[in-house]
Structure formats: C-alpha cells, structure tokens
Amino acid sequence: MSKQAGPLNPKTTSYEFSGIPGVLAITFGLPLVCVVLNQMVRVDYHVTGLFSNFDIAELWNHIKPLKWYLTNRELWTYYLTWFGGLALFDVTLPGRNVDGVELRDGTKLRYKINGIALTTTLIAILGIRWQLTKGAMPELQYLYDNQTDLCIITIIFSFLMSFFLYALSFVPLMKKNGKGTKERVLSVSGNSGNIIYDWFIGRELNPRLGPLDLKLFCELRPGLLLWFLINVACLHHHYVQTGELNNAILFVTLAQGFYVFDGVLNEEGCLTMMDITTDGFGYMLAFGDLALVPFTYTLQARYLSVSPITFSRPYLAFLISIMALGYYIFHSSNKQKSDFRQGKLTHLKSIDTKRGTKLLCDGWWGMSQHMNYFGDWLISLSWCLATGFQTPLTYYYSLYFATLLIHRQQRDEHLCKIKYGDDWKKYESAVPYKIVPYVY
Template structure:
C-alpha cells in the first residue's frame, strides 16, 4: 500500500537528453561509435595518428549485412549461453540476502548477494579449461577474433531486450496470494507517455523475472564480466603469438580485472546507487551495461595487443600509484558515506534538513559533493596512461567516463534541489565544489 495520497507513479513532466532528439541520437549514435572503435583496432588498420587516416568507408567494408548477424546461430548461441548461464547462476548460487532502499509503496526488494560464489566458480572454470586445453583456450581465441561481431550481436540483443522491458511494464504484477494484482512501480523519469522516450530512458524501475532483478543483474554480471574476459583474451592472444607476457597488457588486464571483481564482490554498494534507486531500466541502461561497457572499456587491452609497448619499472610504479590513490579515495569516500548513514561517525560535521535527514559536509564529503567520482576517474586515467601517447583513441574511456560522471553529478544535483529545497542551497555554501576540490 502507498504511504501517502500521492499517486504511486506520477507522470513525468521533464525530459533529459534534450528529449526525443537526444534519445534517438544516443540510440543510433552510440552503437555506431561502439562498432567504429572496435573496427579501428585491427592489425591491418593504421591507428597511430588516426584522425588524419580515419576512413569510415574502409572500416565499414569489414561489417557484414545486418541479416547475417540476425541469423547467425553460432554467435547468438554463444552469447545467449553466456547471458543465460550467468542469470541461472545469479539465482541458484548461495549468498546472503539484503534489502534494497524503500520504494514508493513502502516495500523493499530483496537481493541475493552472491558475487563471491560467482567469481570463485568462474575463476575455477577458467583454470580447468586452461589445464584441459594445455593453455590454448580456443573459446578465448574465438572471442578475440570475433569481438566486433559480438559487439553488433549484443547491440541487437539490447534493443530487443529493451522492447520486452517496455512492453512488460504495462502488465500488472501478480499479487502475493497469487490471485490479485498490483501496480508496477515506474521510474520517475520514464513515465512521460511518449513511447520512444520511455522505451529509451526506462519505464519500469525494477523489472524482475521471478527472483532475478534484471537491472541489477545486467549492471553487475554479463557486461562487466565480459569486459574482464575480453581483456584476458587479448593477453592470451598476445602470449600465443609471441610466447611472452607484455607488461602493459598485463597491467591493464590485472588493474581492470581488480576493478571489475571489486565491483562484483561488493555488489551491495550498488543497492543505493542512482542506477538502481532512481533510473528506469530501458534501452539507455541496457545498452550501456551490456554493450558499451565490454566493447569500449576494453580498448586499452585491445590496442596494446596490436601495438604493444613495454613499460619501464618507474612508469609502471607511477601508474600503480595513480590507481591506488584513486581506489583509496573512491572506496574510503563511499565507506565514510555508508558509515555515516548507519550512525557510525557522529563526530563528523553534518547539516540538518527539513526532511528530518542529515547531509554530511565533513571528511571526504567536505572536500567535494562527489569525491568518490574523482577517485573513480583517477582509476580510469591510470589505465589510459598505460597505452602511452601514440594515439588519443585509447583515452576514449577516461574522456567518456568524465562526461558520464559530470552528467550524473548534474542529474543528482537537480534531484537534490527538488528534494531538499533551500536546505540544498545552504549545503552548497558549505561544500561548494562538485567533484574536484578547488577546481570544480
């Protein structure tokens, strides 16, 4: 039952991304970026100084007709097995159950936290396959050789899945007694009534198939783990070709692998993120989680495979230091915020609000409103710097991530102004910097 007389699903009156034009631009533009970036990292394409040699027509000649991808049983079988197996493991593997934030109807969804069990199982499978194949691992070679093909397959899958999510959001949920029905909780930003925009931004807040929460699953499983697997395939391919381990590829693979597994192993932290608590699950998040992450965040490892460089010990220590600093800021800031919410840091300065809650304005959160974003960005920079300065292509991730964090900060600020009113103005006077202390 709803907690107040306000409608459970208020109509959305404002549009993000400039409305329909922005939604359509991202829907068709970002997949194109994904494919082009993947095509640009090939041994037969000159990527050093690529701005002066950029040839879209030449790149597109290597792309097969759309019908080929739609009807390719082999590629679809591999990807659907990957997606489906992870979904089954997400449901059946053991782990503690935690509650998410309180929803508008006063309920809390339950989530199984089994990242440790999943990572242990996948690592064991990879180790067994290494032993059985004598280190050849043909499945990793297949993944390396068909990355662009898989990219297009996943883009198509994301489109289809988001159509399913949009259509399913109009059907009421079955009640707990199995006979009644109840209204689905929609996203506050995805209930405009416009088909294209709501499909893009996400109409339902937490779509589920049985016990599987699709949004959290896609956020932490198929795309993130495929990112890690593609990096491993690059390292593996280089080793098979040369019989050596390149330290730049190894650094990127280990650093990004640590980042991925840290996210999966600490998945309970996602329960309070904007992606889970506020955003609907539509094409924007589906494509971002499943396609954009694994097929553009792997550019560093892929580039170093075709244009390897060797890092000096001093430069390697420098990169490790940047990542360690970013990781420390990111995690300690998030932990400080979590501890404060649970009343563990009463000595830190905070500000009372009319809502009856407190805003932390001390420690890391006295330095900037999103100090964790700054730490996260430093991590991304360390990976890009590992590719040297031969091409700006490999710095895509850090530039994109900065844009993403900047946009997320603006969205969060907009929601906080609505939520806290004049209290937010007082908070901004205490903590004036948005992300980077003394800069922005």
C-alpha cells in the same frame, strides 16, 4: 498499501537529454561509435595514425549486412550461452539475501548477494578450460577474433531486451498471496507516456523474471564480466603469439580485473545507487551495461595486443600509484558516507534538513560534493596512461567517463535541489566544488 500521499506512479513532466531529439541521437549514435571504435583497433588498421589515416568507408567494409547478424546461429549461441549461463549462476549459486531500499508502495525487494560464489565459479571454469585445452582456450580466441561481430550482436540484443522490458512494464504483477494483481512501481523519470522516451529511459523501476532482478543482473554480470573476459582474451592472444607476458597488457588486465571484481564482490553497495533506486531499466541502461561497457572499456587491452609497449619499472610504479590513490579516495569516501548514514562518525560536520536527514559536509565530503567520482576518474586515467601516447583512441574511456560522471553529478544536483530546497543551497555554500576540489 502505498505510503505516498499522491499516486504510486506520478507522470514524468520533464525530459532529459534534450527530449526526443537527444534520445534518438544517443540511441543510434552511441552504437555507431561503439562499432567504429572496435574497428579502429583491428590488426590491419593503423591506429597510430588515427587522424591522418582515418577512413570510415574502409572501416565499414568489414561490417556485414544486418540480416547476417540476425541469423548467425554461431554468434548468437556464443552470446546467449554467456548471458544465460550467468543468469543461471545468479539464481542458483548460494548467497545471502538482503533487502533493497524501500519502494514507493512501502515494500522492499529481496536481493541475493552471491558475487563471491559467482566469481569463484567463473575463475574455476577458466582454470579448468586452461588445463583441458593445454592453454589453447578456443573460447577466448573466438572472443578475440570476433569482437566487432559480437559487439553488434550485443547491441541488437540490447534493443530486443529494451522492447521486452517496455512491454513487460504494462503487465500487472501477481500479489504474493496469489489473489489478484497489483500495479508495478515505475520510474519517476520514465513514465511520460511518450513511447520512445519511456522505452529509452526505462518505464519500470525494478523489472524481474521470477527471482532474477534484470536491472541489477545486467549492471553487474554480463557486461562487467565480459569486460574482464575480453581483456583476458587479449592477454591470452598476445601470450600465444609471442610466448611472453607483456607487462603493459598484464597491468591493464590485472588493474581492470581488480576494479571489475571489486564491483561484483561489493554488489550490496549498488542497491543504494541511482541506477538501481531511481532510473528505470530501458534501452539507456541495457545498452550501456551490455554493449558499451565491455566493447569500449576494453580499448586499452585491445590496442596493446596489436601495438604492445613495455613499461620501465618507474613508469609502472607511477601507474600503480595513480590507481592506488584513485582507489583509496573512491573506496574510503564511499565508506565514510556509508558509515555516516548508519549513524556513525557523529563528530563530522553536517547540515540538518527539513526532511529530518543530514547532509554530510566534512571529511572527504567537505572537499567536494562527489569526491568518490574524482577517485573513480583517477583510476580510469591510470589505465589510459598504460597505453603510452601514440594515439588518443585509448584515452576514449577516461574522456567518456569524465562526461558520464559530470552528467550524473548534474542529474543528482537537480534531484537534490527538488528534494532539499533551501537546505541544498546551504550545502552548496559549505561544499562549493562538484567533483574535483578547487577545480570543479
């Protein structure tokens, strides 16, 4: 039985992203940006003359008709093997089971935490293939040579998955005892009744296929690990072509690989993130997780595989220092909040709320409302600085990430104002800065 006084799935009464016009602009605009960025780091395009040589028609000449992508068995086999293989690993590899947050119907979903087993398996497969192919790694070379085509395949897959998820949200769930059905728990922001908006935001909160939680899986597996694999493909390509390990590409691959695996190995922390607890799973998250992450976050490695640069030792130390500082802020601030929520760190200042909870306003969280976001952004900046200053193209990630973090902060602030009322005003007085201390 639901613990809510009202309906299990209240209607969404307000639209984000400026409503349907904004949703449509993002739906079709971001895939276009994704494809164009991929084309701009091709070998035969002058990336260093980004503005003086920009020719959208020339870039688009290399894109094939939509029918070609829809019917290309080779590309679909490559991507579906990747997606399906990871899904199989996610379900079958050993791990420990933990409960997610309590849902509005009073239940908690069970999640298998097996990031260690999965990453070990993936690295072992790469190592075995390296040995069997004597370093040729045709799968990596195929990935490097067909990145734009695979990007488009992934975008199409994201669209198809989103339609499936929307349709699935109307199918009642079977009760655990096998007798009868029950209502699915929907997202509070994706239950407007408008087909386009709900399809975009995501109607159901936690769609599942048997034991596979589709939202958490897509958040941490296909896109995130493909980001790492594309970087490895760029490093491998440069090594095969030159016989050298360029220190700039190596830094980007190792640094971003550390970030990716840190996320995968700390997957339990995702269970309390807004993406999992609040957002539905629709096109917005499907496209972001599966397409935008692997095919735009890899611009630094892809650029360096075309136009390699070599760091001096002091500059390399500078980059490592920025990333280390960002990671320290990101990790320690998240841990501080987690410890506080578990009843530890009682000596830190906090604000009692009418809801019976406390708002931490001391330590890292006395410096800004989202100190972890600031640390995360510093990490992104270190990767962009690794490409030098020949083109602004490779700084896309840091700029986009800043926009994303600000948007998340604004969404969180809106929800907290509703949730805490006057107590949130007290919190804002105690901690006035949103992300960057003394700046914003």
